[in-house]
Amino acid sequence: MSKVARGNQTSGSPLAGIILRDVTWGDCDPAGIIYYPVYFRWIDAGTWNLFFLAGLTPERLRTEFPRMDMPAVASSLDFRNPAPFGVTTEVRSRVEHWGGKSFRVRHEVIRADGAQLATGTETRAWVENMPGGRLRAHAIPDTLKQRFFIAC
Amino acid sequence: MSKVARGNQTSGSPLAGIILRDVTWGDCDPAGIIYYPVYFRWIDAGTWNLFFLAGLTPERLRTEFPRMDMPAVASSLDFRNPAPFGVTTEVRSRVEHWGGKSFRVRHEVIRADGAQLATGTETRAWVENMPGGRLRAHAIPDTLKQRFFIAC
Amino acid sequence: MSKVARGNQTSGSPLAGIILRDVTWGDCDPAGIIYYPVYFRWIDAGTWNLFFLAGLTPERLRTEFPRMDMPAVASSLDFRNPAPFGVTTEVRSRVEHWGGKSFRVRHEVIRADGAQLATGTETRAWVENMPGGRLRAHAIPDTLKQRFFIAC
Amino acid sequence: MSKVARGNQTSGSPLAGIILRDVTWGDCDPAGIIYYPVYFRWIDAGTWNLFFLAGLTPERLRTEFPRMDMPAVASSLDFRNPAPFGVTTEVRSRVEHWGGKSFRVRHEVIRADGAQLATGTETRAWVENMPGGRLRAHAIPDTLKQRFFIAC
Numbered sequence: 088m089s090k091v092a093r094g095n096q097t098s099g100s101p102l103a104g105i106i107l108r109d110v111t112w113g114d115c116d117p118a119g120i121i122y123y124p125v126y127f128r129w130i131d132a133g134t135w136n137l138f139f140l141a142g143l144t145p146e147r148l149r150t151e152f153p154r155m156d157m158p159a160v161a162s163s164l165d166f167r168n169p170a171p172f173g174v175t176t177e178v179r180s181r182v183e184h185w186g187g188k189s190f191r192v193r194h195e196v197i198r199a200d201g202a203q204l205a206t207g208t209e210t211r212a213w214v215e216n217m218p219g220g221r222l223r224a225h226a227i228p229d230t231l232k233q234r235f236f237i238a239c
Numbered sequence: 240m241s242k243v244a245r246g247n248q249t250s251g252s253p254l255a256g257i258i259l260r261d262v263t264w265g266d267c268d269p270a271g272i273i274y275y276p277v278y279f280r281w282i283d284a285g286t287w288n289l290f291f292l293a294g295l296t297p298e299r300l301r302t303e304f305p306r307m308d309m310p311a312v313a314s315s316l317d318f319r320n321p322a323p324f325g326v327t328t329e330v331r332s333r334v335e336h337w338g339g340k341s342f343r344v345r346h347e348v349i350r351a352d353g354a355q356l357a358t359g360t361e362t363r364a365w366v367e368n369m370p371g372g373r374l375r376a377h378a379i380p381d382t383l384k385q386r387f388f389i390a391c
Numbered sequence: 392m393s394k395v396a397r398g399n400q401t402s403g404s405p406l407a408g409i410i411l412r413d414v415t416w417g418d419c420d421p422a423g424i425i426y427y428p429v430y431f432r433w434i435d436a437g438t439w440n441l442f443f444l445a446g447l448t449p450e451r452l453r454t455e456f457p458r459m460d461m462p463a464v465a466s467s468l469d470f471r472n473p474a475p476f477g478v479t480t481e482v483r484s485r486v487e488h489w490g491g492k493s494f495r496v497r498h499e500v501i502r503a504d505g506a507q508l509a510t511g512t513e514t515r516a517w518v519e520n521m522p523g524g525r526l527r528a529h530a531i532p533d534t535l536k537q538r539f540f541i542a543c
Numbered sequence: 544m545s546k547v548a549r550g551n552q553t554s555g556s557p558l559a560g561i562i563l564r565d566v567t568w569g570d571c572d573p574a575g576i577i578y579y580p581v582y583f584r585w586i587d588a589g590t591w592n593l594f595f596l597a598g599l600t601p602e603r604l605r606t607e608f609p610r611m612d613m614p615a616v617a618s619s620l621d622f623r624n625p626a627p628f629g630v631t632t633e634v635r636s637r638v639e640h641w642g643g644k645s646f647r648v649r650h651e652v653i654r655a656d657g658a659q660l661a662t663g664t665e666t667r668a669w670v671e672n673m674p675g676g677r678l679r680a681h682a683i684p685d686t687l688k689q690r691f692f693i694a695c
Contacts, residue, residue: 111436116264117271117324117601118672123615124265124587127580132415145476145573159579163619163663171676172269172449207619216574220627263588269449270520275463276431283428284567297421297628311427315467315511323524324601359467368422372475416572417580421628423573476573 099183100235104137108196110174120169126205127162130194133180134209137192141234152231157211158222160189164207168198175199185232188213188224251335252387256289260348262326272321278357279314282346285332286361289344293386304383309363310374312341316359320350327351337384340365340376403487404539408441412500414478424473430509431466434498437484438513441496445538456535461515462526464493468511472502479503489536492517492528555639556691560593564652566630576625582661583618586650589636590665593648597690608687613667614678616645620663624654631655641688644669644680 108129116122138148148155170176177197184191189212196205213231214222260281268274290300300307322328329349336343341364348357365383366374412433420426442452452459474480481501488495493516500509517535518526564585572578594604604611626632632652639649645668652661669687670678 109436111432112268112439113274113276113432113435115269117267117269118612118614119269119676120614122265122587123618124580124583127583128415128417131417131578131580132413135416139477156574158574158576158625159622161619161621162579163617165617166615169614169676169678173443220625222625261588263584264591265584265587270460270462271524272462274435275466276428276435279428279431280567280569283426283569284565287568291629308422310422310424310473311470313467313469314427315465317465318463321462321524321526325595372423372473374473417578419573420568421571421573421575426569428569 098185099181100185100232101181102137102141102235103179103181104133104140105180106133106136106178108176108178110170110172110176112172115172120171121204123164123166123205126164126166126196129178129196130162130164130180130192130207130209131159133178133194134192134211137180137182137235143231143234152228154216155225156214156216156222158214159209160212161210162207163209164194164205166205167203170196170198170204176204182235183208185227187226190227250337251333252337252384253333254289254293254387255331255333256285256292257332258285258288258330260328260330262322262324262328264324267324272323273356275316275318275357278316278318278348281330281348282314282316282332282344282359282361283311285330285346286344286363289332289334289387295383295386304380306368307377308366308368308374310366311361312364313362314359315361316346316357318357319355322348322350322356328356334387335360337379339378342379402489403485404489404536405485406441406445406539407483407485408437408444409484410437410440410482412480412482414474414476414480416476419476424475425508427468427470427509430468430470430500433482433500434466434468434484434496434511434513435463437482437498438496438515441484441486441539447535447538456532458520459529460518460520460526462518463513464516465514466511467513468498468509470509471507474500474502474508480508486539487512489531491530494531554641555637556641556688557637558593558597558691559635559637560589560596561636562589562592562634564588564632564634566626566628566632568628571628576627577660579620579622579661582620582622582652585634585652586618586620586636586648586663586665587615589634589650590648590667593636593638593691599687599690608684610672611681612670612672612678614670615665616668617666618663619665620650620661622661623659626652626654626660632660638691639664641683643682646683 110121114121114125179195183193192209212224213227214224262273266273266277331347335345344361364376365379366376414425418425418429483499487497496513516528517531518528566577570577570581635651640647648665668680669683670680
């Protein structure tokens with residue numbers, strides 16, 4: 088158990104974020120349940136919220152890491168239960184793995200009664216915007232990663 | 240009649256654009272018809288398409304008019320008929336008025352059978368992005384307006 | 392002044408709703424500010440929130456007013472200030488006019504520092520879903536309107 | 544090789560669909576490239592388009608398979624190249640596996656110049672809408688699957 092905990096600490100980060108999301112009328116499809124692409128908007132917002140919690144606001148990111156961006160290179164969700172209009176949910180997010188030039192965020196969408204609605208991950212690269220619209224991957228700086236440990 | 244035509248020519252532009260849009264599953268709400276904010280995404284795309292038709296691609300805009308943008312200052316639609324899942328529509332757009340520092344685009348969303356679904360306008364300002372996120376309105380250059388006359 | 396107050400009471404409703412909305416990364420366009428159609432999603436959610444506050448949850452609506460719906464027949468916003476990524480806003484909504492078969496909701500989107508971002512109205516019809524996808528307008532029942540007065 | 548071909552025929556379907564999608568201004572984020580959740584809207588539309596091609600319009604589905612629905616139980620994409628504003632893409636979709644009570648659709652988003660933008664799958668269950676909002680999985684009827692073979 089202690090091993091697991093250490094494992095988590097070296098490969099991921101303890102800092103966890105929560106955002107609240109209600110299932111609105113416009114989030115639902117003709118079947119009356121959430122249109123699943125909406126979940127991907129929510130988990131993207133969950134990742135950005137994590138960065139806010141780590142002190143990395145948009146302004147700070149621009150100042151500290153100019154021209155850097157973190158586009159998703161993969162995103163995946165399993166859907167466990169339908170979410171009808173009016174339901175309140177929370178999106179829980181945590182970096183579960185820091186790689187060399189990318190990192191993976193785990194997201195869970197939980198209904199107010201505790202039922203799991205969706206679960207999955209985003210993998211994001213740490214890239215520099217180059218002239219001509221190209222992106223070049225860079226090693227994630229330690230000063231960025233540290234913020235996800237200090238903050239909790 | 241000649242007067243009306245001249246009036247149109249001085250206040251608006253003959254260049255008209257059409258984009259096609261199907262009502263997708265995700266565009267619809269639990270009532271099974273289009274979720275109305277989707278129409279506003281469509282008319283925004285209609286305005287950008289007009290600029291493409293006038294030769295003003297994103298690259299061209301950046302090169303010819305650096306730091307300039309055209310945010311909406313007002314947008315308004317009337318909804319005439321419901322649009323269910325699967326319906327094919329077209330969005331017809333035209334600049335109906337060129338003001339000093341703003342212009343107004345008229346949009347119509349028409350169902351394949353000719354029924355009018357939505358009609359309205361966007362007013363957009365011609366602004367410069369200033370340091371600190373402020374926007375400063377400028378007179379719309381003649382070289383921009385002319386493209387909407389030459390192109391047709 | 393008393394006249395104005397009476398006027399408000401007969402034509403609109405005092406019940407007001409507030410929902411919070413952050414400007415997310417995905418709400419913004421390449422200019423780095425909110426993509427304006429997002430505001431229309433927010434005000435639609437503002438109207439539904441008003442109905443929740445009046446006790447009219449989706450289940451309640453279905454039970455009390457079966458086959459009835461309230462599609463927008465017009466929606467209009469003016470945009471006052473740009474809203475960049477990360478800004479917190481509130482959407483304030485109130486029925487400002489009860490008509491015979493329609494009603495008008497006024498919405499304001501306010502930034503956390505009090506600046507007005509967007510303001511406008513939605514007009515919604517009270518309709519019955521008929522066989523074949525047609526909609527028939529009905530007089531808004533007093534039992535519905537009363538909930539917007541009792542609740543405040 | 545013949546074995547592979549037979550394998551494909553028994554586990555998937557040859558019927559393939561293509562829809563066109565331009566990257567609009569509103570599809571892009573402040574980095575100026577497509578906001579990735581948009582891809583999930585596109586692949587959902589790709590699946591529905593496949594059903595249209597197989598003759599299964601919304602009306603037909605309701606008539607032939609009343610109360611049945613096909614919610615996603617998993618959805619996953621890898622992102623290969625950034626897609627800036629103005630790019631034209633096509634979304635190619637094909638059922639790559641028919642399971643007992645679910646099926647898997649493979650999607651590819653290709654830029655006009657042939658570059659692969661996104662690739663992945665959706666898994667959808669074949670479910671009946673039960674009273675109280677519950678969903679019950681059913682075996683996918685042969686009459687449904689056959690349409691994806693006959694149609695090509």
